[in-house]
Amino acid sequence: MAASTGPGASREPKEPRMDKPVDLIEFETMLLGRYVHLLAPRDRREGERLDRSAYILLSRIEAEGPMSIGQLSAAFGLDASTLNRQTAAMLRAGVVERMPDPEGGIARKFAITAEGRRRLDADRARNISGLRKVMAEWTADEIADFAGHLSRFNRDIERLDGRPWPRD
Incomplete structure (x- = not known):
């Protein structure tokens, strides 16, 4: 039986190109x-x-302490209008002041x-879970190795971007 090639014909899924380790990293980070x-799926009961x-901005403020729009702009490379919209929503939600x-x-x-701290801690706990x-x-060794490689990967991105994330 000849394979159909017209519209709607089923095709075998195309395998992603994985001829180089960097190709695999690109594919896996996309996934x-x-x-x-x-x-950490959302649960209406939680x-x-x-x-x-908000999670990322609160995490940065947690790491550095109170920050102005200018400092947030420098930290994230975002324009002030974007940050004004995001922080306005956070003010309305009561997670920043x-x-x-x-x-x-x-x-x-x-x-x-205090509400922002509670929600950030709760979300982080769900993510870790x-x-x-x-x-x-x-x-434990596999987890530690993965954490080390992921940290190095992020630090190298930050080095190229010129905006390192503060770490303990």
């Missing part, structure tokens, strides 16, 4: 971006989760509220 939301931008610059500067800074489920059959 990781697709699967991230599955690591309350409202932070959106991705504006405060005078503790060092006496003119610009007001954004600080995490999801990762533990995925890696349930990994050894």
